Amino acid sequence: MKEAGHINYLAHKEMERFIRPGVTTKELDKKIHDFIISHGGFPSCLGYEGFPGSACICVNEEVVHGIPSNRKLQNGDIVKLDFTVRKAGYESDMTRTYFVGNVSPEIQEKVYHTEQALYAGLKMVKPGNRIGDISHAIETYAHKHGLSVVEELVGHGIGTNMHERPDVPNYGESGTGPVLKPGMTLAIEPMLNFGRKEVEILENDWTVVTKDKSLSSHFEHTIVVTEDGYEILTGE
Ligand code: MF3
Numbered sequence: 001m002k003e004a005g006h007i008n009y010l011a012h013k014e015m016e017r018f019i020r021p022g023v024t025t026k027e028l029d030k031k032i033h034d035f036i037i038s039h040g041g042f043p044s045c046l047g048y049e050g051f052p053g054s055a056c057i058c059v060n061e062e063v064v065h066g067i068p069s070n071r072k073l074q075n076g077d078i079v080k081l082d083f084t085v086r087k088a089g090y091e092s093d094m095t096r097t098y099f100v101g102n103v104s105p106e107i108q109e110k111v112y113h114t115e116q117a118l119y120a121g122l123k124m125v126k127p128g129n130r131i132g133d134i135s136h137a138i139e140t141y142a143h144k145h146g147l148s149v150v151e152e153l154v155g156h157g158i159g160t161n162m163h164e165r166p167d168v169p170n171y172g173e174s175g176t177g178p179v180l181k182p183g184m185t186l187a188i189e190p191m192l193n194f195g196r197k198e199v200e201i202l203e204n205d206w207t208v209v210t211k212d213k214s215l216s217s218h219f220e221h222t223i224v225v226t227e228d229g230y231e232i233l234t235g236e
């Protein structure tokens with residue numbers, strides 16, 4: 001999983017070079033696909049329950065499961081790249097929100113707080129704590145910074161499958177849910193809206209968007225619970 005996660009991290013790093021006004025999300029998808037393959041992994045979103053891309057690419061009000069298309073990124077957009085890498089039978093899952101050209105300081109600040117919400121959740125990861133401690137920390141941080149929490153989509157266990165038990169909601173009560181144990185591997189992924197929390201699904205039956213068309217931002221890491229905390233697997 002560490003190898004899968006490292007390829008995932010490197011692919012994200014590589015994409016920074018290509019995100020600019022005028023590029024299409026399909027072009028980004030192809031770069032991600034080719035990078036992962038050339039590094040010995042497989043982009044396991046491709047074909048997952050029929051998903052047509054190697055990456056979920058969401059622009060602005062799109063929350064998750066955006067299908068790569070001929071849509072061109074525009075100056076001031078935010079774009080979320082969410083993709084999994086499979087390597088030697090093990091999965092990793094990572095998401096980052098990127099800026100296209102010049103993004104307003106107000107938007108940048110909310111994206112920053114979304115990433116910090118992920119880290120607020122990660123701080124709770126250690127043996128003996130519960131899933132609800134992670135959930136509650138993310139929710140509390142999000143609300144403190146004026147962000148609303150999408151409830152229909154959650155983080156998850158991950159291993160030989162992309163999605164495993166347990167669910168890791170981004171809202172909930174401390175002291176509830178499964179107890180964390182060393183060796184558990186989780187994908188933690190706050191999806192936070194700048195407006196209201198409600199979402200809906202587009203006609204294509206995949207793409208989830210905010211109901212009020214407000215922006216949404218998303219960060220995700222795959223981690224392992226260690227003896228005294230956690231280690232990020234989707235990193236250097
Ligand atoms: N990467 C997504 C997640 O964070 C799932 C992708 S669904 C797929 O759970 F169909 F695109 F693969």
Ligand code: CO
Nearest residue numbers: 082083093094
């Ligand atoms: Co993901």
Ligand code: CO
Nearest residue numbers: 093187189220
């Ligand atoms: Co995930």
